[in-house]
Amino acid sequence: MRLYPFLGLTMLTIIFTALFFPFPYMNTPIDSIALLLFFIVSVLLNAYPIRLKETYVSLVPLVHLFIFLQYGFLIELMVSQISLFLFILFSQYQWKIKHFFFHCLIFWMSLMSALSYYVVEAMFPYTLIGDIPLIPIVAYIATSFFTNHVILNWTLWIRRLPLSTFTWEELRWNVVTHCLAIPISALLIVVYEYGFGLFGALVITIPILIIAYIFKLVNDVEEANQQLKTIHELTSSFTSELNLEKNLDALVQAIQDIQTYDMCYIYRLNEKRQQLDPIRIDVRDTFHRRYATSETLSSDAGIASQVIQKTKPIIINRETELYLAKGRPNINVPIKSLMAVPLKTKEEVVGVIFLAKLKENGFSKKDVTLLEIMAHHAATSIHNAYIYQQTERRALKDELTGLFNYRGFEQRLEKAIEHAQQFEYPLALLILDIDYFKEVNDQFGHLTGNKVITHIATLIQSHVRQEEDVVARYGGEEFTILLPHTSQDTAYGIADRLRVAIQSAPVSVTDDLHSGKEVLIRNTVSIGVAVYPLHADDALSLVRHADRAMYVGAKQRGRNRVAVYEQNEGGTSA
Known part of the structure; x- marks a missing residue:
């Protein structure tokens, strides 16, 4: 249904031009077979622009000038409009409002170029080389070139989009193709009009098509080589790294080198929770990271979860298909095409790579294949790096608390x-120490002692800043709390509130060693406080002075109190 407005626009443009712009035509009768040939050539040249590095060069002007000179403005407009329409119709481009402006651009380019040709021809009627009006042709080409750039930037400005910027390389090739249109069109006229006819036109146009196609093949090979090089570099970087973040950086960079996207999520399978957790997010400016959430594995799962369950990639290129798909992405953004491939090791699926675009037809089967190759090389390295990271983290964490x-x-x-x-x-x-903890172990057993430790650890965590402060189990029944940006008075206040909270929150335990009944154990703690740089100028001195304040200032003076380190006395009760 979306195609109808643009088809209507094409037809209305032609009808409007025929009614209101009755430009003069050439006297040559229209050869329908020859015209069909040039129409096909125009479509093919639209489909196969020459790519030179990052510059695309279109050979369409070479043919359109000949069509204009041979058959007049209306025929040239029909060929340009309909060939462009068919190219976009059968290509993977998404129909959007931008194509309306593009059609208008083509119309105005043809109109302004034709106007300049006929005006200059009227001003210089005797500037012929043979039967070819050279100066009007130059005016036509110059107008086409400048109209292309001026109107393109004007439409972008109207739509408040960034203006098109052309590199010198792009500008140079644009000038070259427009200039080549003059001798090639003249040659086509000569061979077509003077004895060779359609055969002569074929002799000229077929090499042009062959050149365009050869350039396409060369570019495809270069692109494939670059993609293979990217995959090789990715594999090499994985073999030497057990750093999860570096591996994820390398994978995202490699994906960027071979594929454009608006959104890239890399999920890790959390088998324990039966969900997919995002471990790397790369999004464009129009998105926000808060859209990335964990996705639960279930029968009505989202796209990424379906990839896990089926162990096969999924590609969706139409908004309607995405809307009807079972289990839409668990992402609150207006994506219109996506592909997701599993991260598979030899033994299992460990995650998913999920790419999405705001436009339809954003991905091809070739894109899926390349991403699968990348995922195959990345899966084992990312999985091993994650396990290594978790092992490192567990080595720094207390298993009980x-x-x-x-x-x-x-x-x-x-x-x-x-x-x-x-x-x-x-x-x-x-530095915090649980008072009389040995007696708890002796009376109720070590399992009860562990419960007391976890209870106090939970209370400590509830009284500190989660993102800034650092809580550790220093050993046995001792805990440490690091408080950045905290003065002595503030630290004392925090410590005393924590002491009161622990004293006021008994823990319920089972007396496994004696009666087997539930009992309440009331705990008290002694806390020592030291502050950098007030009491110490390095890490070792800070620990030593906080520990001394706890033992000398709190423990030895009755327990259940907070003591601040003092320089002269070693540790005194605050």
Whole structure:
């Protein structure tokens, strides 16, 4: 249905021109077979522009000038409009309002070029070389060239889009093709009019088509070689890296090198939770990262989940297909085409690569094949890097509480000290010890002791800033809390509130060693406070002074209290 307005526009343009712009025609009778030939050539030249690096060169002007000279403005307009319409109809371009402007651009280019030709021909009626009006032809070509650039930028400006910018390479080739139109059109007229007819026209046009097609084949080969090179580089980078972020960076960069997109999500399969979690997001400016959410695996799953279940890629190129597809993407953005391929190791599917575009017909089967090759090479490396990362993280975490362990705390402390030194802000350290914890273990057993530790760890986490502060299980029944941007008075206040919260929140446990009944255990803690740079100028001194404040200032003075380190006395109760 979307094609009807543009088909109507094409026909109305031709009818309107025939009624209101009765330009003079050449005296040559119309040869329908020859005209059909040039029409086919025009369609093919639209389909196969010459690509030189990133520059596309169209050979269409070479034929359209001959059609204008031979058959007049109306025929040239019909050929240009209908050939362009058929090219877009059977290509993978999406019909949008931009094609309306493009049709208008072609019409005005033909109109202005024809006007300039007839005006100059009237002004210089005797500037013929043989039977070829050279100066009017030059006027036609010059007008076509400038109208192309001026009207294109004007339509972009009307639509408030960025103006087209042409490199010197693009501009040079545009000039070359327009200039070549003059001798080639003249040659076509000579061979067509003087004895050779249709055969002569074929002798000229077929080499042009062959050249265009050869350039297309060469460009396809170069593009394939570049894609293979990209995949080889990607594979090489994976073999030497166990860093998940670097592997994901390399994969996204490789995808960008061979494929354009508006959205790229890389999901990892979380088998424990039976869901897909986004581990890398690359989106254009029109999107927001908040649109990426985990996707649950289920019978009515989204597109990415279907890829996991079927272990096969999915490609959708039409908005209607996407609307009707079972399990639309779990993404709240107006995408119109997508492809998703599984990340498969030899043994299992570990994730999904999901690409999407705002336009229809955004992906081809060749794109899917290339992405599958990339995914095959990437899957094992990304999976191994993820496992390595999780192993590294577990090595820094306490298995019982999920907090940082001693090793993890030391790493975070060193970084925190460096950052505090660089930006000159206070860094407070609290060391907390559970009072009489040995008696809890002796009376109720170590399982109960573990429950008390996890209970207090949860209370500590609820009293600190989740994104900024660092909580660790320092050892046994001791915890440490790093508080960046925190002065001595503020740190003391936080510590005392935490002490009161722990004292006020008993933990319910089962007396497994004796009665087997539920009992409430009330806990108290002793807390030592030291602040960088007030009390220490390095990480080791900060820990030593906070620990001394806890033992000397809190433990030895009755427990269940907060003590701040003091330089002269070692540690005193605050």
